[in-house]
Amino acid sequence: MxxxxxxxxxxxxxxxxxxxxxxxxxxxxxxxxxxxxxxxxxxxxxxxxxxxxxxxxxxxxxxxxxxxxxxxxxxxxxxxxxxxxxxxxxxxxxxxxxxxxxxxxxxxxxxxxxxxxxxxxxxxxxxxxxxxxxxxxxxxxxxxxxxxxxxxxxxxxxxxxxxxxxxxxxxxxxxxxxxxxxxxxxxxxxxxxxxxxxxxxxxxxxxxxxxxxxxxxxxxxxxxxxxIEPNEIAEQAAGPLPPKLAQLKNELGSVKNIFSVERLDYSKGLPERFLAFEALLENYPEHHGSIRYTQIAPTSRGDVQAYQDIRHQLETEAGRINGKYGQLGWTPLYYLNQHFDRKLLMKVFRHSDVGLVTPLRDGMNLVAKEYVAAQDPANPGVLVLSQFAGAANELTAALLVNPYDRDDVANALHRALTMPLAERIARHSEMLEIVRTNDIxxxxxxxxxxxxxxxxxxxxxxxxxxxxxxxxxx
The missing domain is CATH 3.40.50.2000 (Glycogen Phosphorylase B;)
Structure with missing residues (x-):
């Protein structure tokens, strides 16, 4: 052999x-x-x-x-x-x-x-x-x-x-x-x-x-x-939350979570994503106080100037957006420039109402597939996905967006936040079958x-x- x-x-x-x-x-x-x-x-x-x-x-x-x-x-x-x-x-x-x-x-x-x-x-x-x-x-x-x-x-x-x-x-x-x-x-x-x-x-x-x-x-x-390995991800995502996450979930109550995790890289479209979230807050004020967007973006190639510039830009934009739209007791955007354990992230995926994956260009983007695999099939979240990610060729039941069009992304986020359960289940079921068939x-x-x-x-x-x-x- x-x-x-x-x-x-x-x-x-x-x-x-x-x-x-x-x-x-x-x-x-x-x-x-x-x-x-x-x-x-x-x-x-x-x-x-x-x-x-x-x-x-x-x-x-x-x-x-x-x-x-x-x-x-x-x-x-x-x-x-x-x-x-x-x-x-x-x-x-x-x-x-x-x-x-x-x-x-x-x-x-x-x-x-x-x-x-x-x-x-x-x-x-x-x-x-x-x-x-x-x-x-x-x-x-x-x-x-x-x-x-x-x-x-x-x-x-x-x-x-x-x-x-x-x-x-x-x-x-x-x-x-x-x-x-x-x-x-x-x-x-x-x-x-x-x-x-x-x-x-x-x-x-x-x-x-x-x-x-x-x-x-x-x-x-x-x-x-x-x-990916969908069965292993599903196992990691299931089960009880760690105490700190469980406490956070209780504190949030009915607040809906938009969640995203990417390596800090200019190909991921993070500044554009922040502006799209701002457009959501501007165009759909009914979500004020009832949603939260968390962006995890650990540093990569921190010694390269282009990456330093992105980090500074994101820190500035996060502060500006929170200053403009935040309220006492409500911070709309959380930006975390740090690493988290992968198993923990899978649990966070499962309890997020919207997975936001909008790179400007990506070979595949396995985060999109991991988000799908981590969901509860009976009450799944909605995937908002860039049309320029390779995963968009397979996950056609996601809400596909142009990451350069902030209003397009904002509209998709609004649709995801208000999508009926039956449609969420149907879309997730279609994507999960593809993720399971075309696994690693x-x-x-x-x-x-x-x-x-x-x-x-x-x-x-x-x-x-x-x-x-x-x-x-x-």
Missing amino acids: SRLVVVSNRIAPPDDKKSSAGGLAVGILGALKAAGGLWFGWSGEIGNEDAPLKKVTKDNITWASFNLSEENHEQYYNQFSNAVLWPAFHYRLDLVNYQRDAWDGYQRVNALLADKLQPLIEDDDVLWIHDYHLLPFASELRKRGINNRIGFFLHIPFPTPEIFNALPPHSELLEALCDYDLLGFQTENDRVAFLESLAMQTRVFTRGSKNHTAWGKDFQTEVYPIG DHWQRTFINDLKGVTPRSAESHLQRTVATFPKLA
């Missing part, structure tokens, strides 16, 4: 408490447990890159991690992955800070990782590479003679050609991506955007709809919307099965394909 080798920027160390792992970790661990294999990635530590790999084996899985030098981490991770690719892929070209040295560092680290992984790869291994940090990783492995099946999954959106092709190294990145055998995307829009970007750089030959050849390289594309296990099994179905490359067959596609080069 083929062994599975997973490569991601960071690895999740072995831990029996599966609930402590995020969605990506849960999916990867499920795939690794089924096939046995290796999880390879950065340790999260700055140190000597020449040090031996740190290896931990538990049951049929080995975790292998490495250190990065301060310079390589800065250029590969901070300056290119997060200051070029992340903003561009989330349609924020205005925040892209491209530096040639950072691009060189990004390529250098991908080559370094290929050097470190190569000795660990066995002939029949199947490789699964994750996310935007490792776009050229398959290309580096191919240069080293690795012809195993290699799949790639992009967790974030793939931008339209007008955005992607504005990146100076766009052509190099596109050609490198064609060295993967299978490219997986969250949505059909992302898959099509990749192919359209590719077609602007070279001829793309397509057989059927998902098999392609570009630059003499054969590859497949497919859509694999990532899921279905995601990883479908991708791995498709990848194993790919014919492995060989140096000879690759040359033959190149000659057949471009005979004048022979």
Whole structure:
């Protein structure tokens, strides 16, 4: 049986408490447990890159991690992955800070990782590479003679050609991506955007709809919307509330709760969300004193100026809105810039009347699916969801909104707060069925099965394909 080798920027160390792992970790661990294999990635530590790999084996899985030098981490991770690719892929070209040295560092680290992984790869291994940090990783492995099946999954959106092709190294990145055998995307829009970007750089030959050849390289594309573990989330959400939360719920009485939790990131549309809540208070004064909006947004990448600016903006807006609309005994908006235990958040989801998830752009957004899974089916809350989140392609029974239109979001919030029970149950039931069907296990099994179905490359067959596609080069 083929062994599975997973490569991601960071690895999740072995831990029996599966609930402590995020969605990506849960999916990867499920795939690794089924096939046995290796999880390879950065340790999260700055140190000597020449040090031996740190290896931990538990049951049929080995975790292998490495250190990065301060310079390589800065250029590969901070300056290119997060200051070029992340903003561009989330349609924020205005925040892209491209530096040639950072691009060189990004390529250098991908080559370094290929050097470190190569000795660990066995002939029949199947490789699964994750996310935007490792776009050229398959290309580096191919240069080293690795012809195993290699799949790639992009967790974030793939931008339209007008955005992607504005990146100076766009052509190099596109050609490198064609060295993967299978490219997986969250949505059909992302898959099509990749192919359209590719077609602007070279001829793309397509057989059927998902098999392609570009630059003499054969590859497949497919859509694999990532899921969650709905049964586990339902268990976490059910049961009695912790004493402090129970006391708070009693104190609130009939006050309806609008709840939202996001990482503090400019892609999440938090300032726009605050303004939409203000529009709700302005347009629907009947809700004054009877609703409360809680926004949890823990800091991420706090050393980056753009994130510092968002935090300051949110603090200012929260104070202004509360000052304008608040009353003695009623504070309409609570903004908490701190982390909370995930199990606790699931219980909060269950007791929230409205889940507000309105990113400006998101690959999937698992918070939306977690909110659905956490609800009481007999008395569920209402999900207000951005049309620009990947989850909107599946959760069509949510109230879908344009996050740039504050009145649209305000109207949806009013509708959610006043929605009859029968409609809430019907909408929730439809979404829960989708969340249960397309869960995290279905995601990883479908991708791995498709990848194993790919014919492995060989140096000879690759040359033959190149000659057949471009005979004048022979």
